[in-house]
Amino acid sequence: MLCLVSTRVLSPTLSNSARISMKVLAFPDSRHNATRRMHFLSYIRVAGCFCALLLPVPQEVSSTDEVTSTYSVGNSRVAVSVEAGALRVSTQDLMQWVRWASDSVAVYYGRFPVPVVHLRIIPASGNGVRGGRTFGASDGGSIRIHVGGNTTMADLQSDWMLTHEMVHLAFPSVVDKHHWIEEGISTYVEPIARVRAGHMDAHEMWFELVRDLHQGLPEPGDEGLDNTHTWGRTYWGGALFCFLADVEIHKQTNNRKGLDDALRGILNSGGDIRRDEELADVLRIGDQATGVSVLLPLYEKMKDEPYNVDLPAMWKELGIERAGDTARFVDSAPLAKTRDAITYGEAPAPMTAPGSAAKP
């Protein structure tokens, strides 16, 4: 099983709220079982510590002084610093990883979300990307992300976490009870952004959504997204809101508009991480951008009561079938065109890098 944890905290000096976020990709046998989730997380954390203690340090690992680099994404600037520490991947590999993530976010939103992002890469123990935090800043934002010393280029190619953190830059800060919308957007948009930039396979993206989205469904005793602050309802409940909104916007506009248009409208109204906003106001701007009233009415339904969804019926309508560890598309399904519009937006992008069979 794979467990990856990401944390997000808005700087208390810039916002009155502090938030921590986690996303776990795979819980194949833990449906509706929060206790097992917690045990699983504890197990992974303990196991990670053991790994760090027991694994020999590979010869290739080198300890370097801090390296800084800046590059442009459209009119924005990504300023990267790599703290001194032992890493198996080269600085060049890290820069490639940063470019994949920033390109993915820029493709989805039509531009990079903020003028400047200060990205600090911190070497850590173990392997894989180990956790990130995103802060608002006066000129844009800053992200701190930990990379395990044994991380390989293949790990960076399949990483979702840096894209997830960068998506956080593209939405206003809301009060804590709405934290689900911030994590839900990052959880839902990240793989679609990577697909659109050609960095993830669309079948893999849908397979993962079908596998994981049920974790956002309400459990007994649920009091809606604004009042039920469990891990499942925060990350996948938020993603469920986004998915339902995306499908409904496409339905009401005959696939001419989607959630991407709503989120771009919010961002282009000035609603990035630097701004504190009322959620209802933000959703209203999103609805104005698509020309259909979807986000605000859906929020009214989901905010303070459980809102059950028949996900298997929706997968069938969209023409998505699980096939082993991937998904199969059924193009004769009633909403097959909606599925493609959600996936690709304007036009399909060719696969170019991470997630493709041919690695650069």
Ligand SMILES: [Zn+2]
């Ligand atoms: Zn997050």
